[in-house]
Amino acid sequence: MSGNTSKPGLLKRLAGHIVTVHRHRKEVRRCCFACGLYRQGITHDLSKYSPSELFESVRYYQGYRSPYSYEKELFGYAPGWLHHKGRNKHHWEYWYDLRDSKFSPLPMPFRYLAESVCDRVAACRTYQKDQYTQESALKYFLEKPERLSMHPDTAAEMERILRDIAENGEDAAFAHLREELKKRR
Numbered sequence: 001m002s003g004n005t006s007k008p009g010l011l012k013r014l015a016g017h018i019v020t021v022h023r024h025r026k027e028v029r030r031c032c033f034a035c036g037l038y039r040q041g042i043t044h045d046l047s048k049y050s051p052s053e054l055f056e057s058v059r060y061y062q063g064y065r066s067p068y069s070y071e072k073e074l075f076g077y078a079p080g081w082l083h084h085k086g087r088n089k090h091h092w093e094y095w096y097d098l099r100d101s102k103f104s105p106l107p108m109p110f111r112y113l114a115e116s117v118c119d120r121v122a123a124c125r126t127y128q129k130d131q132y133t134q135e136s137a138l139k140y141f142l143e144k145p146e147r148l149s150m151h152p153d154t155a156a157e158m159e160r161i162l163r164d165i166a167e168n169g170e171d172a173a174f175a176h177l178r179e180e181l182k183k184r185r
Ligand SMILES: [Zn+2]
Pocket: 045, 084, 088, 090, 091, 119
């Protein structure tokens, strides 16, 4: 396929997107279960099957990155993403509101922050495939400026957990997270 920039056909894009979502949800479920987050593991990203998100993602499917990244590049915004982040509490973007007349971040409740960590690990695995290492999610977090838009408490906690994964591996870090979630519930 190298050098071929033509868009894949509808069925290819539909199948490709469904498989990507399915694999991603399976990975997130595995991580969430390891943290004891059963309900969140099962319901993670279900809105991706809603028409508002599904049709658009299939339309802009490329296979090697999120369809929303492609769409944002083309139009400057992606309505499906706005739908997604407005309904899914595991995204830090959900936790924004007016505070003292200023649109600003709220600290993420810990169980959604933990789900967000699972989401990051799973996304890195899905997109990086055999290039994935236990440091991948931390590297991605530190390289991207998005952490500067999070509530400082959220950014600090996320970095701490991702560092635990990078240094001690997923099994140990998710076991720690499971204990912490029990205490903080
Ligand atoms: Zn999501």
